[in-house]
Amino acid sequence: MRRLTIKRNVTQEARSLARKHGQEPLGLPQAAELRAGIEANISCLKRVFGLARCTWRGWAHFKAYVWSSVVAYNLALVARLAAP
Numbered sequence: 752m753r754r755l756t757i758k759r760n761v762t763q764e765a766r767s768l769a770r771k772h773g774q775e776p777l778g779l780p781q782a783a784e785l786r787a788g789i790e791a792n793i794s795c796l797k798r799v800f801g802l803a804r805c806t807w808r809g810w811a812h813f814k815a816y817v818w819s820s821v822v823a824y825n826l827a828l829v830a831r832l833a834a835p
Contacts, residue, residue: 795824796820796821799827800823801820802820
């Protein structure tokens with residue numbers, strides 16, 4: 752006899768973890784804003800800081816390339832936020 756099971760999706764997992772830790776889970780508008788912010792950061796890293804394509808060869812060089820791009824992005828963000 753076969754059993755029917757329903758897999759829990761990521762949203763259900765996140766909500767149950769938030770409830771377990773006493774936090775209010777994000778609603779749909781807040782989750783959409785969070786996702787839009789994350790995608791904006793990724794887009795900026797790809798367009799401005801060259802993460803669309805890595806030309807350095809090897810895993811160690813790839814990690815250094817990504818690390819340097821993220822550090823440069825963070826420095827630019829801090830400078831932009833600190834400017835009067």
